[in-house]
Amino acid sequence: MEWFLIAIKQIILGISLAAPVGPINIEMIKKGLTKGFWASWLVGLGGMTADILFMLLILIGLTPFVQMHAVTVFLYATGFVMLTFVGFQSMKQAVSRSFSIDVNKPSIKRDKSFFTGFFIALMNPLNIVFWFGVFGSSLSESLQSHTWLSVFFHSFFIIFGILLWNLNIASSIHFTRKFITPKLLRFITLGAGFLLFLFGCQFGFKCISLLIG
Numbered sequence: 001m002e003w004f005l006i007a008i009k010q011i012i013l014g015i016s017l018a019a020p021v022g023p024i025n026i027e028m029i030k031k032g033l034t035k036g037f038w039a040s041w042l043v044g045l046g047g048m049t050a051d052i053l054f055m056l057l058i059l060i061g062l063t064p065f066v067q068m069h070a071v072t073v074f075l076y077a078t079g080f081v082m083l084t085f086v087g088f089q090s091m092k093q094a095v096s097r098s099f100s101i102d103v104n105k106p107s108i109k110r111d112k113s114f115f116t117g118f119f120i121a122l123m124n125p126l127n128i129v130f131w132f133g134v135f136g137s138s139l140s141e142s143l144q145s146h147t148w149l150s151v152f153f154h155s156f157f158i159i160f161g162i163l164l165w166n167l168n169i170a171s172s173i174h175f176t177r178k179f180i181t182p183k184l185l186r187f188i189t190l191g192a193g194f195l196l197f198l199f200g201c202q203f204g205f206k207c208i209s210l211l212i213g
Contacts, residue, residue: 007157014161017130023083023120023199025169030090030192031113032173033185039113040173044166046117051162053122054131055155067132069210075125076207082123083200086116090193094186125203 018025024047032040065071121127180188 003153006154010154010157011161011164014158014163015165016161017158018162018165021195022126023086023124023196024117026192026195027086027116027120028166028169029173030189031116032170033177033180033188034093035113036177037170037174040170041166042113043117043120044163044170046114046119047121048159048162048166049114050118050121050127051131052159054128055135055159058132058135062132072125073207073210075123075128076203076210079123079125080200080204080207082119083196083203085200086120087193087195087197087200090196091190092193094190094193125206 024043028040028043031043177185
């Protein structure tokens, strides 16, 4: 019973981490509306893959390296480039005359959704701060009183919680996209792109402040 309660707690933690509106959620919604369930789901899987990679890096002891000033500046700079580019492309797509949607034939062929999600999560400094700061610290504390198997158990259910939330977003968008008009879809895509662009600019300002601070 104790293990079950711990698992539920970690799943809820994973959902809580994934639920706040951020670059990954925005990109999942945008992809889901324009390309369907699988594109949205692949963005989420890409983001989860980056999360798992962060967990593995923490386990092999790379937290001090990531917390170095030069590395932090580099991460904010790459986050700025990545998110402003994705945001600009979304806004450009929304105002394009060729903007369209086929709600009947969602496809995953030749789609880069997985890699988009992976690199957004990989280059998101806020995501990195959580994993190497909050999770890294709690992991060190857990290892003092728990075995590696227990730590793996906790980590697995955090990821499972993130997976459930991503599945929730992809499914919700899949079942509602048919009721969204092309005009509204264009507006949502434009708004999503603008938000991603703002996230990128925020990282850019942070990078500059670290350089001159």
